[in-house]
Amino acid sequence: MTLPLRPIRHTAPVLFSLLFAVSFVWNSLPFVLPLPGPQANQALADGLDKKPAGTPNPEIEETGPRPPVEVDPKLVEEPVRAVVSGKVVLLSEALARRDIKAYPEELRGQVVLETRDGGLLPIIPDWRGRALFQDKRLRDRPVDLLVRQRKSIPHLQVLSIYTFDEKGTRQLTDYWCDICSIPMYEIKDCECCQGPIRLRYQPKQLPADLVPPSGQPAPAQPETSKPTK
Numbered sequence: 001m002t003l004p005l006r007p008i009r010h011t012a013p014v015l016f017s018l019l020f021a022v023s024f025v026w027n028s029l030p031f032v033l034p035l036p037g038p039q040a041n042q043a044l045a046d047g048l049d050k051k052p053a054g055t056p057n058p059e060i061e062e063t064g065p066r067p068p069v070e071v072d073p074k075l076v077e078e079p080v081r082a083v084v085s086g087k088v089v090l091l092s093e094a095l096a097r098r099d100i101k102a103y104p105e106e107l108r109g110q111v112v113l114e115t116r117d118g119g120l121l122p123i124i125p126d127w128r129g130r131a132l133f134q135d136k137r138l139r140d141r142p143v144d145l146l147v148r149q150r151k152s153i154p155h156l157q158v159l160s161i162y163t164f165d166e167k168g169t170r171q172l173t174d175y176w177c178d179i180c181s182i183p184m185y186e187i188k189d190c191e192c193c194q195g196p197i198r199l200r201y202q203p204k205q206l207p208a209d210l211v212p213p214s215g216q217p218a219p220a221q222p223e224t225s226k227p228t229k
Contacts, residue, residue, distance in 0.1 A: 081147070081207075083147070084121065084149075085143070085144050086114050088114075088138060092104050122155045123155065131175075134187045135187055135199070144170065147159060173202075184197050
């Protein structure tokens with residue numbers, strides 16, 4: 001059984017209405033498709049040249065884990081022990097006070113010892129010096145630092161940190177676990193019980209071999225024995 005075809009005179013108005021509706025919607029769209037041409041080709045090329053956001057620039061060295069560096073025996077120096085005094089401050093702030101411009105993001109977190117005569121000495125963030133980078137309670141206050149110094153580099157390798165209380169009493173400053181009764185030298189959980197630690201102050205004088213009768217720090221002395229960690 002075949003269905004009768006509709007007369008053309010009934011189909012034409014429907015097609016005309018459909019075409020009119022499509023034309024109306026197309027003209028109402030808020031964009032125009034680009035036509036092929038030089039400008040379109042250049043825009044396409046510019047889009048292909050752009051790198052996605054977050055793509056690293058190979059010309060800028062990134063920080064992160066690096067392969068270990070071999071020790072050069074010719075550069076190894078015998079350190080001397082010394083006491084240096086001043087305040088540990090953020091390097092960015094120390095430079096700003098001296099009207100020295102620098103990019104703050106490159107200096108973020110770096111600290112120096114600002115000596116009593118206004119000098120700036122960088123600090124090595126090792127097992128002992130790291131606390132000065134971590135703990136703001138140790139910064140912007142008078143300190144005596146027992147350090148290792150080397151002739152060819154200005155960086156201080158901290159051995160002990162001495163702060164002062166309100167009465168000016170010198171205090172050996174480190175961290176302490178009350179549960180395990182062991183000292184710690186940076187902010188982290190106790191290495192034994194994994195519990196919290198606290199900042200500890202112990203009234204204590206500087207080593208006798210570095211303190212002359214006047215009470216002022218003595219000149220640097222050659223290191224006779226390496227202190228244990």
